[in-house]
Amino acid sequence: MTARYHVSQNKDEKSEHYKEWRIRKEGSDKTIKYFKTQKQAIDYAEDLAQGRGPRSSFTKVDGSLRKQDYSKK
Numbered sequence: 001m002t003a004r005y006h007v008s009q010n011k012d013e014k015s016e017h018y019k020e021w022r023i024r025k026e027g028s029d030k031t032i033k034y035f036k037t038q039k040q041a042i043d044y045a046e047d048l049a050q051g052r053g054p055r056s057s058f059t060k061v062d063g064s065l066r067k068q069d070y071s072k073k
Contacts, residue, residue, distance in 0.1 A: 005048055007041045009061055010034070023048070 004026040010017050021041035022031040032048075035041040 003048075005032075005045045007038065007045050009038070 006024050006026060007021060008024070010020050010022050010031075012018060017031075017034045020034040020036060021038045022034050023041055023045050024031055033041075033044060035044065
């Protein structure tokens with residue numbers, strides 16, 4: 001099965017990475033990496049997706065789905 005990555009904003013007020021953007025692999029609670037901006041996180045997720053065929057999903061600040069499948073064609 002192909003990996004899928006999620007980019008979302010960290011909402012944990014107690015975290016040192018509060019309000020930073022994070023990348024997680026689907027089904028995992030472990031964050032792969034944090035970023036200051038959503039664009040940086042999306043770019044990194046796209047790089048992870050290259051050559052593997054995974055799909056990614058990204059959320060807005062409010063947690064609603066922004067877009068799925070940002071794979072470069």
